[in-house]
């Protein structure tokens with residue numbers, strides 16, 4: 055028995071070298087297969103021993119794409135979730151471009167599932183058809199009599215594991231249009247019992263994040279950065295650092311943006327950095343305070359806007375509002391926010407024997423650092439390898455258009471003799487003070503209502519620090535001067551509002567700004583949904599009924615938005631809050647998904663508000679992994695509510711005032727007592743789930759507070775006199 | 780200075796300066812990376828380990844104060860409470876990015892070891908120092924209750 059088993063094992067591994075089946079797509083999108091990945095962009099690999107591996111092109115930062123893409127392959131191929139594994143695709147934009155980003159490989163904008171839904175299913179289905187065809191030929195059977203279930207090909211009185219036909223299938227052409235399962239045949243897609251693929255390693259300490267990498271002989275580098283954006287290092291004194299055991303040396307970065315401090319280990323690097331005194335040239339550095347930035351933003355929304363966003367005539371809108379029966383008006387201010395992913399930023403660079411470079415990184419947009427490193431090291435793209443590791447959260451931070459921390463690591467590496475790998479580590483203080491914030495934004499809205507409580511005019515002015523201008527995304531996302539991410543959710547909102555004018559002004563950035571979970575929707579949803587409540591109140595109508603009336607008679611988009619609004623209201627017992635509690639509701643579409651949330655609170659603004667319960671309804675098309683969708687809604691809600699309660703980044707004379715979690719206090723376990731998520735059954739194509747849970751959460755909370763407390767228009771809420779229990 | 784550390788049932792001889800946080804000895808010297816660095820100032824709990832069975836923040840525990848104690852990291856957990864907690868975590872798919880979860884689990888095991896039947900308020904109170912930026916708190920709470928039931932069974 056033992057002999058047989060090991061002999062079989064030997065034969066299998068001998069065959070393994072020869073026969074591997076890859077199925078994926080050619081650069082033009084056509085399905086392709088082969089025994090090597092060279093000419094295609096593989097989505098699945100089946101080894102000669104029958105091991106099935108999904109090749110995941112999106113990186114995993116907790117939002118579950120590894121589980122989702124694996125589910126798609128397993129479903130169409132006919133294997134169980136236990137029998138499929140996954141690995142991350144190498145960085146190669148020509149092969150793994152995210153369809154939503156053009157020639158860019160990346161994860162963001164909640165696109166992972168939308169982008170891959172058809173691609174990965176087709177790859178799985180093609181592999182199934184090829185394996186069945188190989189079996190049918192061997193057995194002299196008709197393909198229509200065979201099927202694959204749990205990795206076994208069955209039919210015509212025969213059965214065999216898929217392993218037996220990998221070699222034969224690898225010789226075939228991929229079918230041009232494999233038959234996809236009808237949704238009624240799904241066993242894994244949409245199954246709430248399908249488990250995450252990464253729970254176990256993340257529960258027993260074995261999961262390896264970029265921060266966990268220890269390459270032999272590596273150095274740790276930390277950077278002393280300018281306290282104010284734009285400051286340059288003119289020199290440094292490291293006399294005291296030499297007393298720190300494990301300190302190696304320090305050097306001014308080639309771009310003068312900081313001083314790299316090298317040490318044998320992380321703690322020595324942190325200590326040595328404390329002991330290095332840097333001479334900063336601050337002559338061109340930012341010196342504004344956030345109060346001044348706030349003033350500039352508020353002035354801008356009170357002046358004529360720089361850009362007309364929706365082409366409406368502001369004078370006509372003004373006339374409609376001036377002639378209205380009632381006018382509601384509010385001005386809003388949103389502060390800078392840090393992303394603060396749990397794992398501080400880090401990556402490691404080493405030299406390869408072939409003269410190339412390897413970057414080990416939890417890269418969110420690998421193409422960005424890939425191109426940046428090719429430039430810095432003056433190497434062709436194929437000489438730069440990227441080892442994609444797990445990332446401990448991102449919320450947008452690991453996806454800077456400038457590849458900021460990877461460039462820092464590369465510059466720190468360039469200053470060495472390249473014999474030792476360099477691991478760049480950010481501390482939490484580096485993270486909180488390091489820029490790339492959600493921009494500060496102001497809105498001013500005036501709404502006119504007629505005697506019947508109908509909206510007659512809506513004047514909406516936004517002033518923001520543009521995220522996109524000056525980056526390579528500008529040609530895609532800035533049109534006629536309007537950065538779409540500054541306004542998304544307003545001109546393209548789904549309410550059928552009469553006489554709406556939308557204007558935008560840009561205000562110069564005092565720090566680098568960046569997309570932050572749900573990007574522009576972080577503030578536009580807050581403004582739209584709190585103003586809806588204000589308008590409903592002025593009209594003397596119920597907030598849900600008021601919103602539904604503005605959606606009625608629209609298209610499918612409006613119907614889907616109304617659908618989640620009604621579902622959330624129903625499940626959240628809208629209108630029948632228990633004694634001592636208040637409810638607020640909000641609904642918003644972002645990233646193709648429709649989400650409504652009812653927030654129920656107890657207490658009050660003076661003695662402390664407690665979020666008792668959040669009831670969420672989501673329509674994200676077909677929910678591939680319903681439990682992952684629920685988890686993303688829970689997380690998105692927590693992220694939104696935590697920040698709106700108490701987080702802000704402020705500057706004094708250009709210097710960030712906050713340092714670490716004690717003054718950028720994260721959401722804690724007791725802040726929300728319960729979250730309940732309901733998914734609308736749908737056969738529509740899947741849309742995003744990583745971000746859409748966030749936008750409605752903050753306005754729903756604000757609306758609950760406003761029932762018997764103040765209308766909060768200045769964030770975070772603690773700055774508006776709201777205390778929390 | 781030379782120290783000997785009792786960690787996960789084994790004795791390790793290490794070289795470290797006084798005042799070095801236990802966290803960095805565990806991660807950088809002993810290369811046990813399940814214990815995470817999140818803030819360095821005892822404000823997030825990602826670095827939680829057990830010292831003689833009690834959860835402590837290893838980023839604020841000096842190495843000289845850990846000498847002589849039994850140190851347990853996520854890699855060395857094996858108590859009944861630990862098994863129940865880890866099983867409940869997998870059953871309820873608590874994790875998202877997962878970076879905070881070693882610390883969450885170390886704290887949850889600490890809680891259930893001293894209080895096998897905690898109320899929701901007691902859970903929220905005990906777990907208050909463990910931040911999760913992915914906001915998996917709902918599931919953490921449910922998993923602790925589930926683990927408590929499992930321990931009883």
Ligand code: FES
Nearest residue numbers: 818819821824838
């Ligand atoms: S790293 Fe120790 S509590 Fe945050």
Ligand code: FES
Nearest residue numbers: 876877911912913
């Ligand atoms: S799971 Fe990401 S920080 Fe907790």
